Amino acid sequence: MRLNELKLGGSAIIDHVEDHTAGDPVAERLRALGFVPGEPIRIVAVGPIGADPIAVGIGFTRFALRRAEAARVLLRDAA
Amino acid sequence: MSVLNAALVGNPNCGKTALFNLLTGSRQKVANYAGVTVERKVGRLTTPKGLAVRLLDLPGAYSLVATSPDEAVTRDVCAGTYRDEPAPELLVCVVDATNLRLHLRFALEVRQMGRPMILVLNMIDAAKRQGIAIDVPRLEAEFGAPVVTAVGIRRDGGQEVLRALDLPPPPPPPAMPSGSDFHAEARRILADCVTRPSRLGMALEERLDRWFLHPVWGMVILFALMFIMFQAVFSWAQPVMDLLDAGTAALGQAVGTLLPDGALRSLIVDGVIAGAGSVVVFLPQILILFLWILALEESGYLPRAAFLLDRIMATAGLSGRSFIPLLSSFACAVPGIMATRTIQNPRDRMITILIAPLMTCSARLPVYTLLIAAFVPERRVAGLFNLHGLVLFALYMAGILSALVVARVLKNRDRQEEHPLLLELPAYRLPNPRDLALGLKQRAVIFLSRVGTIIVTVSVLLWALASFPAPPAGAAGPAIEWSLAGRIGHWMLYVMAPIGFNWQICVSLIPGLAAREVAVSALATVYSLGATDSDAANQLQPLLSAHWSLGTALSLLTWYIFAPQCFSTLAVIRRETGSWRMVGMTAGYLFAMAYGAAFVMWRISLLLGWGGSP
Numbered sequence: 001m002r003l004n005e006l007k008l009g010g011s012a013i014i015d016h017v018e019d020h021t022a023g024d025p026v027a028e029r030l031r032a033l034g035f036v037p038g039e040p041i042r043i044v045a046v047g048p049i050g051a052d053p054i055a056v057g058i059g060f061t062r063f064a065l066r067r068a069e070a071a072r073v074l075l076r077d078a079a
Numbered sequence: 080m081s082v083l084n085a086a087l088v089g090n091p092n093c094g095k096t097a098l099f100n101l102l103t104g105s106r107q108k109v110a111n112y113a114g115v116t117v118e119r120k121v122g123r124l125t126t127p128k129g130l131a132v133r134l135l136d137l138p139g140a141y142s143l144v145a146t147s148p149d150e151a152v153t154r155d156v157c158a159g160t161y162r163d164e165p166a167p168e169l170l171v172c173v174v175d176a177t178n179l180r181l182h183l184r185f186a187l188e189v190r191q192m193g194r195p196m197i198l199v200l201n202m203i204d205a206a207k208r209q210g211i212a213i214d215v216p217r218l219e220a221e222f223g224a225p226v227v228t229a230v231g232i233r234r235d236g237g238q239e240v241l242r243a244l245d246l247p248p249p250p251p252p253p254a255m256p257s258g259s260d261f262h263a264e265a266r267r268i269l270a271d272c273v274t275r276p277s278r279l280g281m282a283l284e285e286r287l288d289r290w291f292l293h294p295v296w297g298m299v300i301l302f303a304l305m306f307i308m309f310q311a312v313f314s315w316a317q318p319v320m321d322l323l324d325a326g327t328a329a330l331g332q333a334v335g336t337l338l339p340d341g342a343l344r345s346l347i348v349d350g351v352i353a354g355a356g357s358v359v360v361f362l363p364q365i366l367i368l369f370l371w372i373l374a375l376e377e378s379g380y381l382p383r384a385a386f387l388l389d390r391i392m393a394t395a396g397l398s399g400r401s402f403i404p405l406l407s408s409f410a411c412a413v414p415g416i417m418a419t420r421t422i423q424n425p426r427d428r429m430i431t432i433l434i435a436p437l438m439t440c441s442a443r444l445p446v447y448t449l450l451i452a453a454f455v456p457e458r459r460v461a462g463l464f465n466l467h468g469l470v471l472f473a474l475y476m477a478g479i480l481s482a483l484v485v486a487r488v489l490k491n492r493d494r495q496e497e498h499p500l501l502l503e504l505p506a507y508r509l510p511n512p513r514d515l516a517l518g519l520k521q522r523a524v525i526f527l528s529r530v531g532t533i534i535v536t537v538s539v540l541l542w543a544l545a546s547f548p549a550p551p552a553g554a555a556g557p558a559i560e561w562s563l564a565g566r567i568g569h570w571m572l573y574v575m576a577p578i579g580f581n582w583q584i585c586v587s588l589i590p591g592l593a594a595r596e597v598a599v600s601a602l603a604t605v606y607s608l609g610a611t612d613s614d615a616a617n618q619l620q621p622l623l624s625a626h627w628s629l630g631t632a633l634s635l636l637t638w639y640i641f642a643p644q645c646f647s648t649l650a651v652i653r654r655e656t657g658s659w660r661m662v663g664m665t666a667g668y669l670f671a672m673a674y675g676a677a678f679v680m681w682r683i684s685l686l687l688g689w690g691g692s693p
Contacts, residue, residue, distance in 0.1 A: 025146050026499045032142040033501075034181055036262045044285070045292035049390040053500055055292055059180040062284065062504035064386040066393075069499050 003041065003056070003073035011042035012075040014058075020072055027072050034059050035073055082131045083244065084165050086156060088189055089173035090182045091139030092379075092505035094201045097231035098173060099136040100517050102240065109521045111657050113163055115148045118420070128245045135167065141181075141503075143188050148425055157192050169248050170196040171240070176206035176213060176228070177506065179273060183265040186222070191255065195248040196224050199240055203228040211275040218272040224252040232511045287507055291383050301387050304380075305406060308371045312410040316363035323363070327356030345546055346539070354538025358531040361647070365414040365526055366519055368407050372418055373518045375403075377510035381421060382502050389500055395483050396490030398424065398500055401431040405482075408438035412648045413530070416655055417522065424498055430489050432656065433665055436648050437482040437641065439475045445599045446639050447474060453624040454632040470636075477640045481672065525654070533650035541590055559604055564589045578674060579634040579681035579690065581627070592646045630684030637680040643669030 006012055017035050019027045035041075035058065044062060045055040053066045089095040099107075103122025112119045120136040137156055138149035145151040152161065159166025172189050174182035186198055200206070200213060219226040227243045230236030255264060291297050331348040338344035375381045385399030392399050400422040408415030415435045422428040439447075451467050458466040541564075550561035559565050568586030575585050583605045591598035603619055606626075623632070643666055653662045684690050 026501065028144060029142070029146055029499070029501060031262075032144065032184070033503075034184070034262065045288060045297075045386075046294070047390050048294040048298050048387060053386060053389050055288070055386060055504060060178050061181050062288070064382065064389070064500060064502040064504055066389070066500045069501055 001075045001077075003070035003075060004054070004067040006041075006043050006075065008043050008046050008051075011040060012077060014039045014041055015074045015076045017072050018074060024072070026069055030069070030072060033063060034061065041073075041075070082133050083169060083248075084133050084135075084167050085169040085171055085244065086135040086137050086167035087171050087173060088137050088153060088157060089139060089201075090141055090175070090178075090185050092503060093139070093173045093175045093178075093182055094231040095139060095173045096136065097511060097514050098199070098201055098229060098237060098240070099134065100514050101231055101234075101237045103134055105517065105520070107517070107521070109525065112152055113657075115152065115657075117149050117152045119152075124241075126241050126245045130245055132244055134171075135164070141185065143185075143192075147423055149423065157189060157194065159194075166194075168195065169244075170194050171199060172196055173199045173201050173229075176200040176203045177209055177211060179213075179269055180265065183268060184261045187255070187261045187264055190222070190224065190252045193251045193254055195251055197240075197243050197249065198222055198224055198226045200226060200228045201231050204230045204233070204236075209275070211273065214272045218268065221268045221271055222252070225249050232514075284506055288383070288504070291380070292386060297383075297387050301384055304375070304384075305403075308368070308403075309406060309409070311371065312364050312368045312407060312414070316367050316410075319363040320360050323360050324356065327352060327359070331356075342546070346542065349546070350539040350542035351535065354535040354542070355531075357538060357647070358527065358534050361411065361413050361526070362523060364411055365417065365522060368410070368414045368418060369519055369522045370515065372403060372421065373515050374510045376421060377508065377514060379505045379507045382504050385500075385502060386504065395486040397427050397430060397486060398422075398498070400424075401427055404431050405435060405438055408435040408440060411440045411442065412436045412438065412645070413526075413651045416648065416651045417526070419655065426498060429656070429661070430486050432652055432661070433489065433668070434482040434485050436643075436645065436665065436669060437478045437485065439478045439640070440645075442645070443639050443642060447471060447636065449599055449619060450623070450632050450636050453620045454627075454629055474636060474640055477637075481640070485668070485672075526651075530647070530650045530654050533653065534647055537592065537646050537650075541592055545590055559586060559601075577681070578638070578677040579628070579631045579684065580638075581631065583626075584631070584635060628684075628690050630681055630690040633684055633689070634677045634681040638673045638677040641669045641673035641676065643673050 001012065003012075014035055014037055016037050017027050017030045039058055041056055041058045043054055044057045047053045051067075053064050054070060055062055055064045056070075087095050087099055099120065099122060103124050106124065107120060107122040110119050111117065117138055122134050122136065124132050124134060126132060135156065137153045140150040140153040142150065143154045143157065145154045155161040156164050156167065157170060170189060170192070172186045174186055190196060198218075200215070200218075203213075206213065215226050215228065225243055225246070227239035229240050255261075291300060331352045334352065335344055335348045338347060372381070375384070381403075384402065387399065388402045389399035392401050395401075401419075403421065404415045404418040406415075407418050412435045415438065416432050419428045419431050419435070422431060448471075451470050455467055455470050460466050460469055543563075544567070545559050545562050545564040547562055550558050565586055567589060568582050571585040571588075572580070572582050583602065586605050587598045587601035590601040599619070602623075606619065606622055649662050649666055652665055653659060656662075681690070
């Protein structure tokens with residue numbers, strides 16, 4: 001499953017962030033912001049139109065990202 | 080005496096700027112780094128032992144693998160490779176003690192630069208309240224650099240930092256083998272040195288975000304806030320602006336009685352004082368708008384607003400961050416363009432600056448109301464709407480729609496790159512009055528010194544154009560007709576006649592360069608009405624409907640949707656982007672659109688038989 005498919009209120013564990021292009025700067029930045037394997041993540045809010053963008057809680061920080069960006073984050077089920 | 084060159088680095092939202100304000104007080108200088116739109120802040124301070132420190136407040140960064148011009152500046156200054164900046168002798172790395180997981184990773188990246196550094200655990204009070212226990216001596220040993228605590232928002236919260244600056248600079252910290260995982264190392268250090276209750280600290284954010292980010296209530300709150308802000312900028316500033324206007328006029332009169340009649344008096348009164356007046360009159364709007372923006376930003380709300388509005392702004396190829404600057408531009412493009420500083424993405428910022436002048440500013444209203452009252456019949460449409468109101472609405476919408484088109488065209492020009500939203504939603508905080516006051520002061524100084532000088536210079540120039548040469552003795556007609564401006568107006572007719580303008584309009588557009596609404600009083604001058612007469616508009620109205628064709632009026636209204644002739648807007652674009660090219664681009668495309676649209680309007684009017692004299 002990918003982060004853009006996770007429902008509001010749902011939580012999961014990050015498996016890894018994949019590059020969409022060679023040296024994908026967005027994926028690079030996601031990893032720098034703490035989107036790293038094993039990190040728990042949950043969806044805390046979704047945007048008012050088309051449920052895009054989404055707001056996620058990761059570690060002790062919250063980030064807003066568009067679904068296209070979230071599609072780079074692969075998840076596994078919360079253990 | 081020697082001065083220590085130190086630089087503050089840290090993540091965005093680590094409270095770095097509050098700490099910078101606390102340490103340097105008002106001894107700060109704000110400018111731009113050469114060639115980029117990144118703000119450069121430098122301040123001076125003296126430590127308890129008398130050491131002079133020059134402290135640079137570097138832009139916040141999430142990583143030294145830079146993805147924005149801000150981060151590139153931070154990276155280069157830290158590395159000591161930035162051309163105009165000496166390599167810092169000490170890096171003061173600020174981290175939020177309540178968000179160490181993210182911030183310590185960046186601190187490790189900074190440590191990798193191999194420069195002497197100290198680590199500042201900021202907001203240590205909030206960490207204690209949340210039950211986070213940090214073993215500072217142990218952290219110091221694990222991290223390999225001195226660690227001090229601070230509370231950026233408390234008057235005495237910077238004492239430990241000052242004491243640390245007094246000590247001899249620490250040796251460069253140990254670096255990790257290249258290719259190491261900063262996250263893993265940060266987690267290891269945190270596991271050793273920090274104990275915290277599980278996620279209790281997030282409870283407040285959780286509760287507040289349930290409202291502020293709610294699809295319905297979040298939007299209701301946002302629109303309420305925007306409505307109040309717009310009201311404040313638009314109408315609360317008005318009495319103060321009127322007061323300043325009256326003050327300038329009174330000052331002009333007072334000075335005028337002291338000086339003998341002649342060119343010098345005219346220069347001082349109509350050139351310098353009136354020019355300076357047109358600068359300070361912007362201040363109330365700028366201050367009110369920035370008080371709002373700073374408070375919204377400091378409190379952590381601004382990124383939430385960007386989250387809610389992102390989808391809407393994405394239709395124009397922009398992000399949610401562009402909304403507030405564009406909204407402010409309905410009051411005036413000058414504060415609106417200054418507000419684009421909150422947009423981090425340089426391309427989004429550029430597009431927002433380019434389209435901000437298309438939002439119908441309040442200065443265009445006097446022109447709109449004059450022409451609508453003179454040419455549009457007072458009529459009900461569909462039994463509900465007033466035709467005057469409908470035309471006014473159409474003019475506003477035409478501006479917004481053209482902005483949308485321009486933004487999309489500009490966006491299509493660079494399709495190759497993805498411009499992510501990826502935005503931190505920081506913890507909610509109460510804005511600190513000292514930081515708000517300092518931020519406001521900086522905006523006011525920048526505006527008055529950098530933008531003001533351009534505007535006053537141009538005002539004096541325009542005054543000279545409209546005053547010289549003086550009409551010969553016994554000449555008939557208004558003086559402006561004999562002046563250079565009058566002549567230029569006649570020459571302009573060759574260009575402007577194809578869009579239905581007469582020479583009176585052309586002449587009035589020249590003083591209108593200083594501010595759009597000046598065109599009304601300039602028209603009054605050209606038509607030999609008392610220029611300073613406050614009800615010039617009322618006297619003009621029957622005159623215009625008698626002299627102009629409907630087509631001419633419609634063409635001028637269309638011209639004013641784009642109104643490329645506002646010099647204050649161009650001056651603020653020059654200041655904010657540091658580039659004359661950007662000024663040229665804005666003026667060029669606005670002029671082309673104004674001319675093109677007015678031409679089409681005039682041609683349609685001719686076809687409909689509205690071009691003849693009334």
